[in-house]
Amino acid sequence: MLTISNLVKSFAGEASRRRATAGRVLAVDDVSLEVGEGEMFTLLGPSGCGKTTTLRAVAGLERPDSGRIVVGDRVLFDGEGLNVPANRRGLGMVFQSYAIWPHMTVFDNVAFPLQVRKRSQRPGKREIRERVAKVLETMELGHLADRQATKLSGGQQQRLALARAIIIEPPLMLLDEPLSNLDAKLRESLRYELKRLQRELGITSVYVTHDQIEALALSTTIAVMKEGNVLQTGRPREVYETPNCRFVAEFIGTSNFLRGRVAAREGDRVDIDTEAGRVRLESAARVPVGAEVLAAVRPESLEISTTGWGNRVNEWPGTVTNRAFLGDAIDHIVRVGQGSLRVRGNPSVSIKPGTEIFVATEPGKVTLVPVG
Amino acid sequence: MATLATRARRPGALARWREVLLRPRTLVAAAITVVVGYLALIPLVYLLWTTFSDAQGFSLGGFARAYGDARIGELVGNSLWFAAGAAVLSLAVGTALAYFNVRTDVPFKALFFAASIIPLIIPGILYTIAWIFLASPTIGLLNSLLEPVLGPGTFDVFTVWGMIWVEGLHLSPIAFLFMVAAFRSTDPSLEESSLMSGATRVQTFRRVTLPLVRPALLSAALIMGVRSLESFEVPALLGLQNGIYVFTSRIYQVLRSFPVDFAGAGALAVGLLAVAALGIWLSNVLSRGHAGGTITGKGFRPRPIDLGRWKPVVGGGILLYFFVTVLAPLMVLLYTALLPYYRPPSAEAFASMNLDNFVAVFNLPSVPTALRNSLVLGGGAATIVMALMAVAAWVVVRSGIPGRQLLDHIAFSPLVIPGLVLGVGIAFVYLRSPLPIYGTLLILLIAYCTRYLPYGMRYAVSGMQTISAELEESAQVSGAGWWSTFRRVLLPLIAPALLAGWVYIFVVSFRELSSSILLYTPGNEVLSISIWELYANARFGELSALGVIMVLVLAVLVAVAYKVGARVGLKS
Numbered sequence: 001m002l003t004i005s006n007l008v009k010s011f012a013g014e015a016s017r018r019r020a021t022a023g024r025v026l027a028v029d030d031v032s033l034e035v036g037e038g039e040m041f042t043l044l045g046p047s048g049c050g051k052t053t054t055l056r057a058v059a060g061l062e063r064p065d066s067g068r069i070v071v072g073d074r075v076l077f078d079g080e081g082l083n084v085p086a087n088r089r090g091l092g093m094v095f096q097s098y099a100i101w102p103h104m105t106v107f108d109n110v111a112f113p114l115q116v117r118k119r120s121q122r123p124g125k126r127e128i129r130e131r132v133a134k135v136l137e138t139m140e141l142g143h144l145a146d147r148q149a150t151k152l153s154g155g156q157q158q159r160l161a162l163a164r165a166i167i168i169e170p171p172l173m174l175l176d177e178p179l180s181n182l183d184a185k186l187r188e189s190l191r192y193e194l195k196r197l198q199r200e201l202g203i204t205s206v207y208v209t210h211d212q213i214e215a216l217a218l219s220t221t222i223a224v225m226k227e228g229n230v231l232q233t234g235r236p237r238e239v240y241e242t243p244n245c246r247f248v249a250e251f252i253g254t255s256n257f258l259r260g261r262v263a264a265r266e267g268d269r270v271d272i273d274t275e276a277g278r279v280r281l282e283s284a285a286r287v288p289v290g291a292e293v294l295a296a297v298r299p300e301s302l303e304i305s306t307t308g309w310g311n312r313v314n315e316w317p318g319t320v321t322n323r324a325f326l327g328d329a330i331d332h333i334v335r336v337g338q339g340s341l342r343v344r345g346n347p348s349v350s351i352k353p354g355t356e357i358f359v360a361t362e363p364g365k366v367t368l369v370p371v372g
Numbered sequence: 373m374a375t376l377a378t379r380a381r382r383p384g385a386l387a388r389w390r391e392v393l394l395r396p397r398t399l400v401a402a403a404i405t406v407v408v409g410y411l412a413l414i415p416l417v418y419l420l421w422t423t424f425s426d427a428q429g430f431s432l433g434g435f436a437r438a439y440g441d442a443r444i445g446e447l448v449g450n451s452l453w454f455a456a457g458a459a460v461l462s463l464a465v466g467t468a469l470a471y472f473n474v475r476t477d478v479p480f481k482a483l484f485f486a487a488s489i490i491p492l493i494i495p496g497i498l499y500t501i502a503w504i505f506l507a508s509p510t511i512g513l514l515n516s517l518l519e520p521v522l523g524p525g526t527f528d529v530f531t532v533w534g535m536i537w538v539e540g541l542h543l544s545p546i547a548f549l550f551m552v553a554a555f556r557s558t559d560p561s562l563e564e565s566s567l568m569s570g571a572t573r574v575q576t577f578r579r580v581t582l583p584l585v586r587p588a589l590l591s592a593a594l595i596m597g598v599r600s601l602e603s604f605e606v607p608a609l610l611g612l613q614n615g616i617y618v619f620t621s622r623i624y625q626v627l628r629s630f631p632v633d634f635a636g637a638g639a640l641a642v643g644l645l646a647v648a649a650l651g652i653w654l655s656n657v658l659s660r661g662h663a664g665g666t667i668t669g670k671g672f673r674p675r676p677i678d679l680g681r682w683k684p685v686v687g688g689g690i691l692l693y694f695f696v697t698v699l700a701p702l703m704v705l706l707y708t709a710l711l712p713y714y715r716p717p718s719a720e721a722f723a724s725m726n727l728d729n730f731v732a733v734f735n736l737p738s739v740p741t742a743l744r745n746s747l748v749l750g751g752g753a754a755t756i757v758m759a760l761m762a763v764a765a766w767v768v769v770r771s772g773i774p775g776r777q778l779l780d781h782i783a784f785s786p787l788v789i790p791g792l793v794l795g796v797g798i799a800f801v802y803l804r805s806p807l808p809i810y811g812t813l814l815i816l817l818i819a820y821c822t823r824y825l826p827y828g829m830r831y832a833v834s835g836m837q838t839i840s841a842e843l844e845e846s847a848q849v850s851g852a853g854w855w856s857t858f859r860r861v862l863l864p865l866i867a868p869a870l871l872a873g874w875v876y877i878f879v880v881s882f883r884e885l886s887s888s889i890l891l892y893t894p895g896n897e898v899l900s901i902s903i904w905e906l907y908a909n910a911r912f913g914e915l916s917a918l919g920v921i922m923v924l925v926l927a928v929l930v931a932v933a934y935k936v937g938a939r940v941g942l943k944s
Contacts, residue, residue: 086848087847090851092849093846095842098842099842112847116850116852116853168850
């Protein structure tokens, strides 16, 4: 549906930030992405990773230096002189601030994209009215059509921005951190709302966010970006469970990292000698014996026991050094060998610091992360 | 641009340049730069050309004549003395007022801001004439009141001290506004910690407060000095009487004598322009160095310092200031306007008061025309400037076109050109150019448009900066082209700022004198020129009546401007 190939965009700027060539900062550095029909594709990364620049390049609001952007079978930018202006791309976009025009009513805001079409393609007044009414109904804003747009609540403004983006039934909808201006409670409920709408309407969407939970909850596919590059693309569960590098593992969720050396390998089964002791894990990566690697394990994948299990594969003795009550969970920091592990567990199990305990996990829950 | 972009699939840089150059936004930016450049730069070019040339070509003859004059030393001396004196007076008064207003529990705070709009409401020419009525050695009201006690002619406004007094007082509200901003941006906890360290109020003011606002103070001093140098009405009305010349009055005199020495007048104008530009540049450098460094803090609503037993004293001082700068000049104008003929106050004088002057002034042939001209010019200049600047501000703030800052600089350049120098420059342009607009209202319109470009720019830019760029981008993504976006989204959103700028430019045009004085011709008078002429003919009654009307009109306009300005969060 959307294909981005080898997209590069640089800005003039201080050379100290990110990679610079000849005084220019590379905001997007050779990014290629493929977004399938009906997907909710998320660009996830910390601020300044190039996700918004990528989105704006698709929208036509930034002119890339080179690369190619194709929506459906329509080339929007090819780096060889073709650059369809934003107002001729026919895409829908929801801005971070919603960008709702304060001098117009709810109706006028939604009708605007139809009204500014070329005379030959512009629907008649009646049709505009009907189409706007229908979209407002879908967004549960029908009763507010004549209201001044500024008189809406945060959630209503968000739905209005969506309504305006989908009124022309665009092939692709772009969303630039649309939930970041809302308070935490509202954000959570709108997240599901957004997901439901997107699925119902079946609009292919590209969604930009720096909030990993939002990305995991909403997306069909996540692309994690850092410093203008895409590090990993995959289903939310894939990205969460098998991060392909330390950055992804750290950025999405929390991880314990154990530095070590490959001691033995048998098929997919790899044994690593780490600072916490021997760790067994399953990995398809062909790492040679003796190579330096990182083993990553999520705090919730670790179990603790005061008595121990006896003969488990990944079972290590340790000492609780600290604990923190989080409400729906409790974290214990456990010293194991030379390493330290964060263990997340049921809040009913709380162990005093200083207690000797055992920590264990399944080999399938440990990920091999290339060093870097 | 759509057709072009989709059609032209030529590879390479050439196609890209073509696309960029032919975009409507690029064309609009180019057109606006040409218009603004024409307005702002052409008078300067002609000023320099006329100054540095004579019949044979390049020449420094003008400079030789202007600066070889035996009295040039006196002229420069007077100018600097006058400018420095007025700057010091206005700053001393303005700083004290600002400190009391921002930092203490002084009474009558509302009066401060009433006084601060006085320079807008009372044009310089009326203010100066009002002070002549008050402190002229022969007809001054104060002198006749004091005569039984101190003998005749206690005050003489026709001296450099008189000039400094009038100019300094007229500028003091502006100095006040400057220093209010400076004191407000200084964290009061810095002073509080000085008090906690055991310093007295006076020590704190001297050792902490003043050093903190010193950059602002210096920058304000330079601006007040430049404004005094540029002032025309005060030196012309007060100085010429006793042969006290400064730059502006001398330029005026050279251009009014026969044969006219254009190059000589130009040389003086260039000198004045250089000094003014230098002063404003220095002032910008000074305030820039500290702009971001304004001393931050959270406690920005401090408990005002309790003046204690000094409160009545300071309050009395404030009342006196308000009386001297605001009430006395207005009252003397009203007093004169109501008298059939000018005379010192007495029972008979008050008994003879009537409204005849208000009727008589409109029976003078030139006054109704002047009123109409002023309204037309004010409205025309305001409309043209705001229309141009709405687009120019878009180019500067939003377009992202390389080199857009140039437009910003050009539009702001008239700010450093003294009104009289601008008048000289524009006169030179249309004396030489074949366009037959010399001696028409059009030349005044061009002058006003040029002079008030910077104000229009400031209003439009600050209006636009408050509008999120996403509002336009969302229109673009929705399919709107440049013009649709501008007309349907941007223009309605910045309309309040444009309106505020419009009213402000109308106000300042309505009372413009120093450019008009060189450019008007009989039949094309404006109100301030009418007042100038009435003064020259000693028709004080009609003059004061016209002055009172003018002040009332301006008061209404300024009230509107503040209402509109407050709604869009702007200050003028």
